[in-house]
Amino acid sequence: MSVDSTETFRGLPVSHTDFTSYTEIYEHYRRLDADREAARFQFNDTTERGFFMLQRYDDVQRGFQQHATWTTAVRSALNPGIGEPLLPQDLNGSAHQKLRKILNQFFSPVAIRRMEPQARARCIELIEELRPAGRCDFVQEFAIRFPTDLFLSILGLPTSDGEKFVVWSEEFFAAMLSGDMSTATVAKKNIMDxxxxxxxxxxxxxxxxxxxxxxxxxxxxxxxxxLSHDDILTILLTLMLAGLDTTRSALGYIFTHLAQHPEDRQRLIDEPEMVPKAMEEFLRLYPLVFQAGREVQEDGEFDGLQLAKGDVVWIGIAQANRDPRKYDDPDTFDMDRHGASTHLAFGGGPHRCLGMHLARMGIKVVLEEWHPRIPDYRISDGVELTERGGQLTLPTLPLEWEA
Ligand code: HEM
Incomplete structure (x- = not known):
């Protein structure tokens, strides 16, 4: 693990840090912080192609602007070979812009505001179903179900299909992250049908x-x-893959934090107007998509970093969000932080998250509706929380409250 100061590759320190395993919760942020502080640029050799890491806020922000020569031919530095086509991600330049223009209208702030009453009603229903039991696995029983229902309603499909849909999409996503799609052939067929x-x-x-x-x-x-039939199916599949695991994961980290910090929870109950600010600070502190990948299309230089055609670049989202050069006391949650919303949790440049207003609305609604109904909750005794690497998520979060 970590950076070897004696070994170099093209003049850069070499990092052996693994970002793909299951670990105790927050371990990935520790590893990411440590690598960022070890060297501004470095080469990580844990994957077949390796990758060049941008890790400081200013570099990461500028990295997202290199779209003329760094493309999404590689979408994840950790898994450059993912074969599954995705749209609009796989497009670049004007073809990407044209498809984004069609999709943007359904994910604009106005469109998402229109959805909010329906989302709120569904959120309340789900919470009310769970409340009498006095306990739940928040991740498995709520945090994945709610965004799935939002996704189905954006497509105009019945939320009653949510239950079966969750199972298929979970299987499909896990197979994609593992790089072995053969384990998800039935799920893929069900989804495509x-x-x-x-x-x-x-x-x-x-x-x-x-x-x-x-x-x-x-x-x-x-x-x-x-648009061809296949392209339409790919777009729908992409929205499913990009929207469900991420929102579930964000909610998992947020509710872990709130379960462990009753003072922050109480403040959200006493001052609900703080919810949007708290949400931005949560997104800054607990980014789940902790990197974006790009492939360099022509030899060039990035502020002294020499890159060659075919190199894989790591754009370090989580490292930027926790960069002490940008944020004071960056590893601490501060609801009053000025400028928390400058975080890069949704990326930057032309590929910036299509669903960010939807994700924000979903998280805000959950924070607003959960707490009046279940104000006081804790993590069940004896639970040791873990996280999945690659793209962070909590496999489980058992919560308890007085029913
Ligand atoms: C908290 C939740 C979410 C987070 C943290 C997140 C994060 C991100 C990030 C970092 C990117 C940029 C990747 C890159 O530059 O390569 C991205 C792109 C994308 N996201 Fe999200 N996302 C979230 C929720 C959603 C939702 C709810 C949807 C839609 C249902 C969605 C759809 C997309 C799509 C389609 C792209 C690709 C955009 C493009 O290439 O033009 N995301 N997301």
Whole structure:
């Protein structure tokens, strides 16, 4: 583990830090902080291709702007070979812009505000289902279910399908992270059949394309050419993969923090107007997508770092969010922090998260609706929390309260 100061690669210190294993909770942030402080730029040799790490806030922010020559031909520095196509991620340049333009309208602040009452009602229903038991696995029983229902309603599909959908998407995502899609063939077929049915239904009975995303995708064209059926399915699959695990994971870290810090929880109950600020600070402190990958398309230099065509770059989101050069006392939660929303948890540049307003709305609604109903909760005794590397998540978070 960690940086070897005697070994160099193209003049850079070599890091052997593994960011892909299951560890105790918060261990990845410790490793990320340690690497950032060991050297500004370094080469990590734990993957077949290795990767060049940008880790300081200013470098990471500028890294996201190198899109003319660094592309998403590699999406994750940790897993450059993921074969599964994704849209819009896999596009770059003007083709990417054109597809984003079609999708952006469904994820704009206005569109998301329109969804909020429905999201709130569903959130309350789920909490009320759990409340009488006095305990739940927050991650398994709530944090994944709520974003799944939001996702289905954005597509205009019934939330009653949420239960079966959660199982398929979990299996599919786990297989993708492990790099072995053969373990998810049944899940993939179920998901694709489900989406195909939804798309065919909209072809036969189009809804209002201004508010119904599938209807819009079916009718959309780019430069006069309709989106293919396969592209539409890929877009839907991408939204599922990008939106469900991330929101679940964010909620897992936030509720772990609140269960362990009753004073912060109490403040959110006493001053609900602090929820948006607290949420930005949570997103800064607990980023789940802790890196984005890019592939260098032509030889060049990044502020003294020499890069060659084909190199893999690590854009260190979590390291930027916890960079002491940018934030005072960066590893501490500070609800009153000025400028917390300058965090890079949603990335930057043209590939910045399409679903960030949806994610924010979902988290805000949960914080606002959970606490009036279950104000006082704790992590069950004897539980040792762990986290998954690659893209952070808590596999489980058992909570208890007085029913
Ligand atoms: C807390 C929750 C979330 C976090 C932390 C997050 C984080 C990110 C990050 C860091 C990126 C940029 C990746 C890169 O530059 O390569 C990204 C892209 C993306 N996200 Fe999110 N995301 C979240 C929720 C969502 C949701 C709810 C959706 C939609 C349902 C979504 C859809 C997308 C899509 C489609 C992209 C690719 C955008 C593009 O390439 O143009 N995300 N997300």
């Amino acid at each position: 489900y989406f195909t049915e939804a798309v065919n239904e909209r072809r036969a009975h189009p809804g209002d394309p201004d508010v119904d995303m599938v209807s819009r995708l079916v009718q959309a064209d780019i430069d006069g050419e309709a």
